[in-house]
Amino acid sequence: MRKLIAVCCALTLALGVGAAYYLQAPTDASLRDMARENPVNPRPSVALWGSPSLLGEMVRAQQAQGRAVGFLLGSSELGQSAEDSAHPVRFFSENDLGFDLISMGGGGYQSLWGAIEVGALDECGALPEKKVAFLIGDQWFMNETGCTPEAFMNSFSEESFRECMENPGLTAETKAQIRERVIALGVDAQTVSDLTDDSVVAWANRAAADFVSGGERRGLLAEGLAANGPLERDGTSAVEPDWDALDRQAVAEGEAACTNNDYGIYDDYFDTYVSDVAWGQPYEGEPFSGWSETEFSDLRLFLKVCEELGITPLLVIEPVNGEYYDIQRYTKESRAEFYDKLREVLDEAQVDYVDLSMHDYDKYYLRDVMHLGWRSWVQINRALCEFYGAEATDAAGGSDGVEGASEGDDASGQTAAQRDAEAAADEMLEVEGAGKEVVESEGERS
């Protein structure tokens, strides 16, 4: 009997410690309060990328004060901003361009993550202007299988996936495609079922999972929100950038960072990774031709999600360091095939894009062999200002900064001013052909 009592005491102690651990974690309500009180962060923590509901709270809090917010989704290029004043994380936080930009994504975050994230952000009301900007990484397509399970599992968020699956704007077919890809890339089928099913069993599984790991997750979210700041800008300090001057500054910063090579690669990177490669010796084997059809399919899925939800995407075709890749199997001819295919996919979807692919051989458009740098960022920032800036003007219009949001709404929820701004932006953007190029490149002008 005493032994039974002893074991029961041990179980009780364990349950008590577990309950205390669970209860000490921040609650969902307290996290939402934190997000509303301090809604500004140009580069939220990784934990927040996976919480579209809190991102939605941040956006709504800023919108309530007349401040427009735009999202820039991408991968590893967004994580490197220190010495580059044109990097969007720095640029839009150091300069008031009339709207706030939230940049999300890291290494391995690719098209499928983008599709899920857009679906989730829209469901949580984080995309009120129905716009999103997306940086397409060429390296995503260099692996014939596209996104790897390791990369995808690093980016997968259960909350984002669930919110995406709950978005009524997505068709059953699109949701099934997303589920299929998610399972193919390593998420357990039972987990997918628990996240998409509304049965009692699925609810119980979710509750159990939340009891086990929810405390830690909410702790990480609280840490992320603690790094946020209050909204201090009201649009009165908005500046009109001198893009030519910014480009000259970008060149100067690039020159200062790349002193030990002629390839426009910043010094540390060149010394560490590529100083001993066969520069100048063109690849003589069979050029790479296996650009990933799987990744193209995921990109089409991203575009389909945008189309079904009425979201206007702005995509960016990134260049690579041409001289570096010419000595690999990703030769100029191979890359031309890729860029043509990518433009074809985007033109078919009739979406706007910034095409920087002609800068493979121009210095300071990349900071190394693959990550955007200096001059690319200036062009992208300009495109982002044109893309998001019109909505920002409308959102901040009027003496109290919130008039534009509710007057004269039509059936789609747009105000007359928003429609006018969109029409003006379309006129500004439209060029010959099915696709639209937002920014004319320096190369084409010269």
Added chain:
Amino acid sequence: MKWLEKAQSWLSQHPTVEALLWFVTAVACIAILVWFLLFSGYGNPPEFVYEQF
């Protein structure tokens, strides 16, 4: 195995100590289970190594 018999005999004469040992053993087993499920990394996805430096 005389020592085992001696130990069992001693414990049967000290039921409180025996119960305490059961308590400690149960707590240890639960702690190992919790560590395995929550903190050991079991079931976590493989670490993503960014191959493209």
